[in-house]
Amino acid sequence: MYKEDVVNEIIINYRNWKQLMKKFICSSFFVFSMVALNAQSVWQETNITKEYIWSFATAPNGYIYAAGNSSGVYRSIDNGLTWTPSSAGFTELILKYVTAVTVNKNNIVFAGTFGGTVYKSIDYGLTWTLVNPSYNLGAINCIITLSNGDLLAGSDVIGVNYSSDNGVTWIQKNYGISNPKVKSLAQFTNGDLYAGTDSDGLYKSTNLAVTWTSIGFKTVSTKITSIVKDDLGTLFVTVWGQQSLGNGGLFSSANEGVQWAKAPVATSVQAFSSAITNSKGDIFISVFSDGVYRSTDHGKNWNEYKSGFGYAGIQALGIAQNGILLAGTYGAGIYKTISPTTDIVQSKGVTANYALYQNYPNPFNPETTISYKLQAAGKVSLKVFDLLGREVTTLVDEFKQPGNYKVIFNAKTPYQNRRDRVLTGIASLHSGVYFYRIEVGRFSKGMKMLLLK
Structure with missing residues (x-):
């Protein structure tokens, strides 16, 4: 086989290889995507x-x-x-x-x-x-x-x-x-x-x-x-x-x-x-x-x-x-x-229609809105904590009916709901990461927010 034939053979094989690889990649991507969709992470x-x-x-x-x-x-x-x-x-x-x-x-x-x-x-x-x-x-x-x-x-x-x-x-x-x-x-x-x-x-x-x-x-x-x-x-x-x-x-x-x-x-x-x-x-x-x-x-x-x-x-x-x-x-x-083990085996998760959303705006100064959703009526607790785990304030502590709710958190007056606010000696919060957590029935979720002054 001459040099030109060798080159042509290489070109033909390369083209065939490219087509084969395109099919393989597409097929593999499809299979991988289907597996990823069907295999829900725990x-x-x-x-x-x-x-x-x-x-x-x-x-x-x-x-x-x-x-x-x-x-x-x-x-x-x-x-x-x-x-x-x-x-x-x-x-x-x-x-x-x-x-x-x-x-x-x-x-x-x-x-x-x-x-x-x-x-x-x-x-x-x-x-x-x-x-x-x-x-x-x-x-x-x-x-x-x-x-x-x-x-x-x-x-x-x-x-x-x-x-x-x-x-x-x-x-x-x-x-x-x-x-x-x-x-x-x-x-x-x-x-x-x-x-x-x-x-x-x-x-x-x-x-x-x-x-x-x-x-x-x-x-x-x-x-x-x-x-x-x-x-x-x-x-x-x-x-x-x-x-x-x-x-x-x-x-x-x-x-x-x-x-x-x-x-x-x-x-x-x-x-x-x-x-x-x-x-x-x-x-x-x-x-x-x-x-x-x-x-x-x-x-x-x-x-x-x-x-x-x-x-x-x-x-x-x-x-x-x-x-x-x-x-x-x-x-x-x-x-x-990702989800509580007490809910995973149910066909319709108990917590599926409960939600705690990311605060907006985030980062914030001095106010931000926290939204949440309730599937059923229940006693709601929504609290804010600092990075060391100390409770800053209680935003919600009462019985609520099903529905969507919003509450405003103000970093200038974080202790307005705290009976011990006089003892804290702090008028407002410093910049940094804070956590807010909701608990209602068996649903509990926490999220982070950032205060930037």
């Missing part, structure tokens, strides 16, 4: 994108706290949409990061660290104080608030520890536990306590941790990572097993551990990291490298629940008061579900 990223998150705790006032590596504790006041780091008062975060967090009924927050220390915050997570300088718990894995207000912590070094004075002093409570490497703790409405260990199974106490009784899973190379009960009283535990042994999974017991059954979760991965339930009784579990699964029938069937999740290394699950599900990851920060 999850979305938050503003915390590069962090290791170990646990969540939701306070009675609705604030949510997350334990992280580099910035101590993260806090959200808008059901997990945005998060603010708080490390003021932590003295050892470089090597001894926060691993566990809990909140009591008075909204006092406690944080346990990898270094064995416990910190307390009495101002909603803004500042922290070391409470146990004279007693080190050693590599805290979990910490919970008991129904009587006392604290229970589990560690890798000295097992279960009990505090009746807000974490100042601690007493070891390991009687009956063979290997005190405690990975998870739980207490349920009847007062019974459960402790999950590393390679020593699951334990139960009916006398506030005075004694413990083994109820299964004494298997080498397994860790009980979480313990939950559904609304029927069935006990569920997630087990982080070894891939080569195939001994991980989700297990359930309807008779307090006398008999156990492995749940039919369609995954080959053995690293089950967390479980949680919502107010409807749905169960959610996380598999470290395989996303989230959900059951709406008390664990009989499980479906994937990970559309829109950009990272599958999930370590912890949490839930907001309005049913939003949260996922803490290994190095990719915090994800949240």
Whole structure:
């Protein structure tokens, strides 16, 4: 073949290739578009994108706290949409990061660290104080608030520890536990306590941790990572097993551990990291490298629940008061579900006809209008908060009929609805980011606005 023929062959092949690629690109775009349209995302990223998150705790006032590596504790006041780091008062975060967090009924927050220390915050997570300088718990894995207000912590070094004075002093409570490497703790409405260990199974106490009784899973190379009960009283535990042994999974017991059954979760991965339930009784579990699964029938069937999740290394699950599900990851920060989990399975979402709109104008000075829509009559709460989570004012706090509403927020007189406005000593607000949040029935939503003077 001559040079000209070679060139012509190349040109012909190039033209054919171009036509083929055009068809391929068009077809691929069509398929991709159809997939994108048909696969509705469940999850979305938050503003915390590069962090290791170990646990969540939701306070009675609705604030949510997350334990992280580099910035101590993260806090959200808008059901997990945005998060603010708080490390003021932590003295050892470089090597001894926060691993566990809990909140009591008075909204006092406690944080346990990898270094064995416990910190307390009495101002909603803004500042922290070391409470146990004279007693080190050693590599805290979990910490919970008991129904009587006392604290229970589990560690890798000295097992279960009990505090009746807000974490100042601690007493070891390991009687009956063979290997005190405690990975998870739980207490349920009847007062019974459960402790999950590393390679020593699951334990139960009916006398506030005075004694413990083994109820299964004494298997080498397994860790009980979480313990939950559904609304029927069935006990569920997630087990982080070894891939080569195939001994991980989700297990359930309807008779307090006398008999156990492995749940039919369609995954080959053995690293089950967390479980949680919502107010409807749905169960959610996380598999470290395989996303989230959900059951709406008390664990009989499980479906994937990970559309829109950009990272599958999930370590912890949490839930907001309005049913939003949260996922803490290994190095990719915090994800949240786009809609409350209590509404997603319904053919017509309960919150579909509720709305909170972006304020206008935004940025604003000094006034802006906030609009919202109600599907049904109900008690409406619409409040404004500053960047630190402090309430600025209550714009609406009354019963409303269905319809569309507007309310004006004035930054010059933000405290006109506050009974304590005289004590604030502030006549107007400074420039910056503020949040407004609406709550009515099961609908809750928060948004940001910017004041520029």
